Amino acid sequence: MTMQIKTLDLEHTCGHVDANSKVSSEWLAEKYINYFRDDQGERLKKFIHKVFTDTGVTIGYHRAWFARVRAKLSIYGDASDQYKRVYDYASAILKYNPGSSALVSVTGAQNPPPTFQRMYVCMEACKVGFTEGCRPLIGIDGCHLKGAYPGMILAAVAKDGNNNIFPVAWAVVEVEDKQSWRWFLELLINDIGFHNGEGLTVMSDRQKGLIDAVETVCPKAEVRFCVRHIWANFKLQFSGTAFKESFWRAVRTSSRFTFIAEMAAIKFLSQDAYNYLAAIPPKYWARHAFLTRSKSNLLLNNLCETFNSVIKEARDKPIIHALNG
Structure with a gap:
């Protein structure tokens, strides 16, 4: 009897599959929660590459996005719940920072539950620092919140004696228009002085509704436009x-x-x-x-541009964490 012995073919010819349904957004959020806590500003493409490097599995953009959302929910909690705590946050500012201003505005107060509308903050140290150590010039600008709930952050930023930026006051509002700008400017002028804007220079990017608000609240201020x-x-x-x-x-x-x-x-x-x-x-x-009273020949509103860049990561957080920076 003749026996035929076949040699074993050890060459692998199967295709490589780099997708895995078990690598879910829930699993990714749990595994990489510290990554998202430390690197909140990183792009999702970098996270997708990191997952592939660590596991050999390729995930899609949407799975990475949902993983980040779930991780942030674990880190910061529900964004909607934080709106219920803004009164406590404002009370804490007034209690532990005497002389500060913290005002919360709501709608539907006569028909509970009320709905958050606006919040304004100006710390006592910022008031004193501006009046005693800064030029009488402020840049004002708005930028979008990027979290689950829409809104705008309005900010007033000054320039100190060393030409460094100095945040003065900030607010979260529902939309950027003449009414919200007027509300913000009235509170700001009440805090820093300069009645009717006399002696103050205001720099802006000519935002929607802002020019009319400045003319109403600060008719005697010197106005400059970002060139x-x-x-x-x-x-x-x-x-x-x-x-x-x-x-x-x-x-x-x-x-x-x-x-x-x-x-x-x-x-x-x-x-x-x-x-x-x-x-x-x-x-x-x-x-x-330009008038000479501000002691500044500033042409660009880069004070606010820099401030908005610095708070970029905070703008993606729930409101309490965003206000804490």
């Missing part, structure tokens, strides 16, 4: 190196003669471009026309 935003809108219609150079020379010069010369150069290039800039009074954006 970067003016340029961003201007260059959409009038681009080119010649326009750019003349525009910024007109902005930065402290000489009225030079300003007129540069505006004439812009007019030579385009009558429409000249008319566009001439429609904005120079006192709002040209250095030569």
Whole structure:
């Protein structure tokens, strides 16, 4: 009898599967909860790569997103529950920071339960620090909350004697409009003084409703517009190196003669471009026309831009954690 002996083929020819339904968002949230606690600002693409490196499993964007949501729920709790604690938070500020301001506004107070609308905070140290150590200039700006509930953060940021940014007051409001800005500015002026804005310089990006609110609450304040935003809108219609150079020379010069010369150069290039800039009074954006009482030739609202960048991670948290920074 003849026996045939077959050799064992040890070469693996099966395809590799890098997906696994067992790696659920619940499992990921539990396993990587410390990762999300420490690296809240990281992009989900980096988290997806980390999971693949650790486990060899590829997860989709939506599974990674749900994992982050579940992890944040474990870390911070339910976002809706924190709105029930804003009164306690405001009371704690008033109790442990005497002289501070903390105001909560609600709707539906006559028909319980009330609904959170706005909250304003100005610490006593911020009031004193601004009045005693900062130039009489504030930048005001708004940015979006990025959590489960919509809203806006309004902030007033100053510049101290060393040209460092100095947060003065902040608020969470339902929407950015004339009414909410007026509410915020009235509380701010009441805290820092400068009745009717006299002696104060206000820098803004010309947000919706803000200009009208400033004119109502601070009619005697010097108003400046962020030049970067003016340029961003201007260059959409009038681009080119010649326009750019003349525009910024007109902005930065402290000489009225030079300003007129540069505006004439812009007019030579385009009558429409000249008319566009001439429609904005120079006192709002040209250095030569600024008042000297603020002791600052600030042209950009980068005070608020920097502040908004610093609080970027906080804006994605529930309200109490967001206000705590």
